[in-house]
Amino acid sequence: MQIGLLTGGGDCPGLNAAIRAVVKRGLGEYGHSIMGFRNGWKGVVDGDILPLTRDKIRNTLPLGGTLLGTARYHPTKENGGIDAVLQVLEQERIEALICIGGDGTLHAASEVAAAGVKIVAIPKTIDNDVWGTDQSIGYHTAVNIATEAIDRIHTTAESHNRVMVIEVMGRTAGWIAVNAGIAGGAEIVLAPEEPFDMDKVVRFLTHRHRSHASFSIVVVAEGAQAVPGSSFEYTSATGKYGEIIGGAVGAAVSQEIAQRTGFDTRLTVLGHVQRGGSPTPTDRILGSRFGVAAVDAINADKSDVMTALIGEHVELVSLQEIAGKVKTVPAELLQVARALA
Numbered sequence: 453m454q455i456g457l458l459t460g461g462g463d464c465p466g467l468n469a470a471i472r473a474v475v476k477r478g479l480g481e482y483g484h485s486i487m488g489f490r491n492g493w494k495g496v497v498d499g500d501i502l503p504l505t506r507d508k509i510r511n512t513l514p515l516g517g518t519l520l521g522t523a524r525y526h527p528t529k530e531n532g533g534i535d536a537v538l539q540v541l542e543q544e545r546i547e548a549l550i551c552i553g554g555d556g557t558l559h560a561a562s563e564v565a566a567a568g569v570k571i572v573a574i575p576k577t578i579d580n581d582v583w584g585t586d587q588s589i590g591y592h593t594a595v596n597i598a599t600e601a602i603d604r605i606h607t608t609a610e611s612h613n614r615v616m617v618i619e620v621m622g623r624t625a626g627w628i629a630v631n632a633g634i635a636g637g638a639e640i641v642l643a644p645e646e647p648f649d650m651d652k653v654v655r656f657l658t659h660r661h662r663s664h665a666s667f668s669i670v671v672v673a674e675g676a677q678a679v680p681g682s683s684f685e686y687t688s689a690t691g692k693y694g695e696i697i698g699g700a701v702g703a704a705v706s707q708e709i710a711q712r713t714g715f716d717t718r719l720t721v722l723g724h725v726q727r728g729g730s731p732t733p734t735d736r737i738l739g740s741r742f743g744v745a746a747v748d749a750i751n752a753d754k755s756d757v758m759t760a761l762i763g764e765h766v767e768l769v770s771l772q773e774i775a776g777k778v779k780t781v782p783a784e785l786l787q788v789a790r791a792l793a
């Protein structure tokens with residue numbers, strides 16, 4: 453069988469582990485051909501193909517990024533995009549397609565599946581916001597990177613008696629902010645799930661610095677929002693498909709804290725550092741498990757499904773059921789971050 457494979461949306465560590473697993477399982481166990489499409493859905497539309505042989509995946513397990521390349525290109529949002537995808541898949545005699553992506557890529561995958569193409573999806577995103585899976589490829593590494601950054605910032609915060617504001621990625625979900633915040637011992641975590649009140653932030657910091665500390669760590673998710681109607685306002689820039697271009701909320705929060713408390717305050721926007729470099733063993737293992745499961749699913753004649761980590765097990769969930777939903781941080785976890793302030 454000829455299987456297509458693509459990685460779409462923002463890259464993350466662990467994608468190469470998944471690609472490698474698809475190739476090894478597909479070629480070795482079943483004798484399939486794996487045809488990679490470069491740069492996500494854009495490569496499908498352009499017919500930009502990289503046949504994936506064993507030599508292409510050699511030594512890729514510890515490498516960040518994606519050997520197939522990726523792009524923010526959504527065929528569902530381009531005129532005739534889905535038709536162009538279907539045409540190329542037919543031309544290239546692709547009998548099944550494995551799509552590794554976040555919500556945008558998976559949404560397109562569900563539309564292509566609805567048009568009759570055999571599709572198996574694999575969730576990846578440092579944001580960890582894909583519905584239906586406990587974890588997405590890339591998230592574990594991003595939390596590790598953000599935690600290490602907070603640890604490093606901690607020591608300089610303490611030496612200089614400063615408030616350090618650290619903005620992390622995550623779009624409209626606060627998984628990275630909350631978990632790296634807890635792991636790094638942040639005093640305040642501002643997550644999108646819980647609009648924040650700047651007056652309370654200022655009161656908390658003022659009290660803390662007056663009573664027992666001379667430094668503070670404030671972790672801000674890039675999608676954090678102030679409570680509606682509050683006087684504190686900022687606007688984030690967005691890309692072509694509505695993705696947040698980071699920096700705005702961190703800058704606004706840090707400026708406001710500095711002005712209202714008088715404390716020496718600095719901002720670090722972690723940005724794409726969170727998406728780069730070598731994947732953790734957890735992400736390598738997750739990518740490998742999802743890759744094997746995706747090929748096995750195709751062999752079992754499954755379609756319109758996504759591999760998902762549910763508890764200890766990798767299972768298949770319906771793509772139609774998860775598409776368009778966002779998995780946000782539960783109240784219990786937000787409460788832990790608050791409780792450890």
Ligand code: F6P
Binds near residue numbers: 524554621674
């Ligand atoms: O979805 C992953 C992510 O890193 C988000 O956390 C962030 O908002 C966005 O991608 C940034 O996108 P880009 O790499 O296109 O700037």
